[in-house]
Amino acid sequence: MTVQLFLQQLINGLGLGSLYGLIAIGYTMVYGILRLINFAHGDVMMMSTYFAFFGISMFSLPWWLAALVAMLLTALLGIAIDQGAYRPLRRAPRISALITAIGVSFFLENASLVVFGSRPRAFHRPAIFEPVWEIGSISVLSLTVYTIFITLALLVLVYIIVYRTRMGMAMRAVSRDMHTVPLMGIDLNRVIAFTFGMGSALAAVGGILWAMKYPQIEPLMGIIPGLKAFVAAVLGGIGNVFGAVLGGFILGITEIMLVAFWPELSGYRDAFAFLLLILVLLFRPTGIMGEELPE
Amino acid sequence: MKKSLWLSLAGTLVAGIVALGIGCALAAEPVKIGVYYPMTGPSAVYGQIGYKGLQLAQKDRPEVLGRKVELFLTDNKSDKVESANAVSRLIQKNKVDAIIGGLTSSNTLSGAPVAEKAKVPMISPWATNPVVTQNKQYIFRACFIDPFQGFVGAKFARENLKAKNAAVLIDITQDYCVGIANFFMKNFEKMGGKVVAKLHYNTGDLDFTAQLTSIKGKNPDVIYCPGYFKELALIARQAREAGIKAPILSGDAAQADELIKIGGKAVEGLSFTTHFDEMGVTTEAGKKFVKAFRSAYPDITPDSVSALSYDTYNILLDAMERAGSTDKDKVRAELEKTANFEGVTGVMTMKNHDMVKPAVILTVKDGKFKWLATVRP
Numbered sequence: 199m200t201v202q203l204f205l206q207q208l209i210n211g212l213g214l215g216s217l218y219g220l221i222a223i224g225y226t227m228v229y230g231i232l233r234l235i236n237f238a239h240g241d242v243m244m245m246s247t248y249f250a251f252f253g254i255s256m257f258s259l260p261w262w263l264a265a266l267v268a269m270l271l272t273a274l275l276g277i278a279i280d281q282g283a284y285r286p287l288r289r290a291p292r293i294s295a296l297i298t299a300i301g302v303s304f305f306l307e308n309a310s311l312v313v314f315g316s317r318p319r320a321f322h323r324p325a326i327f328e329p330v331w332e333i334g335s336i337s338v339l340s341l342t343v344y345t346i347f348i349t350l351a352l353l354v355l356v357y358i359i360v361y362r363t364r365m366g367m368a369m370r371a372v373s374r375d376m377h378t379v380p381l382m383g384i385d386l387n388r389v390i391a392f393t394f395g396m397g398s399a400l401a402a403v404g405g406i407l408w409a410m411k412y413p414q415i416e417p418l419m420g421i422i423p424g425l426k427a428f429v430a431a432v433l434g435g436i437g438n439v440f441g442a443v444l445g446g447f448i449l450g451i452t453e454i455m456l457v458a459f460w461p462e463l464s465g466y467r468d469a470f471a472f473l474l475l476i477l478v479l480l481f482r483p484t485g486i487m488g489e490e491l492p493e
Numbered sequence: 494m495k496k497s498l499w500l501s502l503a504g505t506l507v508a509g510i511v512a513l514g515i516g517c518a519l520a521a522e523p524v525k526i527g528v529y530y531p532m533t534g535p536s537a538v539y540g541q542i543g544y545k546g547l548q549l550a551q552k553d554r555p556e557v558l559g560r561k562v563e564l565f566l567t568d569n570k571s572d573k574v575e576s577a578n579a580v581s582r583l584i585q586k587n588k589v590d591a592i593i594g595g596l597t598s599s600n601t602l603s604g605a606p607v608a609e610k611a612k613v614p615m616i617s618p619w620a621t622n623p624v625v626t627q628n629k630q631y632i633f634r635a636c637f638i639d640p641f642q643g644f645v646g647a648k649f650a651r652e653n654l655k656a657k658n659a660a661v662l663i664d665i666t667q668d669y670c671v672g673i674a675n676f677f678m679k680n681f682e683k684m685g686g687k688v689v690a691k692l693h694y695n696t697g698d699l700d701f702t703a704q705l706t707s708i709k710g711k712n713p714d715v716i717y718c719p720g721y722f723k724e725l726a727l728i729a730r731q732a733r734e735a736g737i738k739a740p741i742l743s744g745d746a747a748q749a750d751e752l753i754k755i756g757g758k759a760v761e762g763l764s765f766t767t768h769f770d771e772m773g774v775t776t777e778a779g780k781k782f783v784k785a786f787r788s789a790y791p792d793i794t795p796d797s798v799s800a801l802s803y804d805t806y807n808i809l810l811d812a813m814e815r816a817g818s819t820d821k822d823k824v825r826a827e828l829e830k831t832a833n834f835e836g837v838t839g840v841m842t843m844k845n846h847d848m849v850k851p852a853v854i855l856t857v858k859d860g861k862f863k864w865l866a867t868v869r870p
Binding site for chain 1: 538702710
């Protein structure tokens with residue numbers, strides 16, 4: 199394993215980790231405010247890729263416009279899921295909302311199988327992301343590098359929204375004590391809707407970048423990335439957006455390094471993510487950056 | 494005397510009506526053929542186009558032994574457990590006379606024991622792993638087997654691609670891939686080549702950069718990757734992105750329009766062994782099939798799975814005609830004796846429940862599949 203090879207795999211790992219991180223932010227924000235693991239989030243990411251796909255292929259939009267429209271539609275989808283499936287269960291036991299989330303996930307997957315068909319479709323990778331940069335003996339896809347920077351830029355944006363705006367303050371307040379917040383004159387459902395919208399829009403960015411990197415989309419594509427993003431969110435400390443991205447990076451890098459150093463274990467790459475989840479829950483359930491939140 | 498005359502007349506009439514009734518019921522009773530194809534899941538592409546081939550065959554030949562043929566389609570969801578369940582359901586609930594399926598070797602290996610135990614003849618159109626028919630009485634296939642396909646691939650790599658070293662990339666979750674890769678490696682080394690790398694991936698994997706980086710380091714003359722088109726398209730793209738220039742050689746699972754749609758420029762020059770190509774037809778039946786398929790489905794290229802499905806339908810019906818009934822043991826015996834059957838995919842003879850027939854080699858050129866050669870056994 200030469201230094202150059204190591205660097206190449208590191209960049210690949212960061213690229214993959216960025217994608218996990220973008221999706222993990224949505225998981226972590228929704229958990230933070232609702233204590234709900236939104237299992238439908240991975241499928242929301244899948245829907246975003248189809249929105250973008252149809253924007254490009256059916257409406258002939260330029261890729262960046264299709265991406266923006268897809269982000270908007272995905273945000274609306276996230277809000278709709280909250281309003282339709284989770285809001286009626288605000289005062290119900292948490293397990294009910296959890297089961298509903300799984301139900302929404304199955305619904306999105308199977309509805310997509312019927313509406314979009316199970317054949318994978320080729321996703322268009324814009325010309326700007328096509329070039330492969332050769333640095334020495336390392337070949338890096340430009341898309342990977344752009345992905346890392348886009349993720350970091352969005353992380354800064356999320357930080358600004360959560361820690362420097364009133365809506366962000368409201369979100370943090372809801373995550374501390376959901377039922378006292380309305381007493382302070384804050385519209386609880388609006389804050390929650392905003393959180394879902396924001397998380398889903400970020401998942402849309404992750405989904406579209408994912409579809410550009412692995413340019414085929416199909417209705418079940420969101421399951422594994424969704425689960426891994428969940429692991430990333432737990433690893434980094436669920437409830438903490440920085441933790442989500444950090445967890446994503448760690449998961450992405452270790453997954454790529456595992457297969458790079460031990461190619462015979464490549465069959466276990468998915469299993470490894472879940473092994474990591476078990477270890478985190480056993481030894482540090484609050485994750486790397488997690489805080490002990492009062493129950 | 495009058496009374497007995499009336500009685501005998503009445504008796505004859507009743508007997509006649511009953512006989513007519515039985516005759517009508519028998520004649521009206523359709524021949525039931527069960528089909529278990531992957532209509533959803535990773536192999537859905539093959540199931541969907543294969544079923545189109547079957548439907549075309551049914552349209553061209555809707556009856557056998559004076560009875561209508563009914564196809565009972567079950568979706569095995571590209572899953573092994575579902576395959577076994579599907580075959581059980583077809584036998585117990587639908588009471589089929591024979592079964593066509595599965596398509597992938599893994600799913601056929603799962604469904605075959607169920608049919609074997611129930612003594613129902615089953616023909617797979619496309620499963621090439623030799624284990625599928627080994628030691629089985631009721632299981633057959635309409636295609637060649639992988640010892641032959643691996644040999645053809647190795648010969649092409651050594652003689653046409655002039656490859657001295659090969660890197661092999663295997664999908665270890667698919668029996669077909671593991672089997673054919675082993676046959677390729679054995680033959681390649683027997684022909685004087687050297688396998689410099691042997692790496693794995695799983696069905697559904699999206700990221701192959703780690704394996705490809707390792708392959709790049711070994712500098713092979715050819716990469717043998719007999720995987721299913723979905724992963725193959727991504728492997729080809731990522732190989733080119735990693736700067737690997739070596740040609741990629743594959744097997745019959747590469748043949749799908751999506752390979753080119755998703756693979757794009759990266760799959761130019763990718764070659765593979767398979768069963769059928771519309772440009773390389775060797776029989777009249779083949780020419781007719783291509784025409785019929787094109788007119789029924791103008792936007793789809795007739796491929797191996799649809800052609801083999803078409804042939805399987807006719808092989809089965811021919812056996813029933815020769816047996817004179819749908820009795821499962823008689824049909825089984827006739828299937829074993831299939832000889833010089835002129836199908837869409839060539840002239841073939843059943844040997845040990847496998848078909849001996851030629852293979853074709855295709856390559857991707859200018860965004861389309863191009864026929865390179867036909868190799869006879």
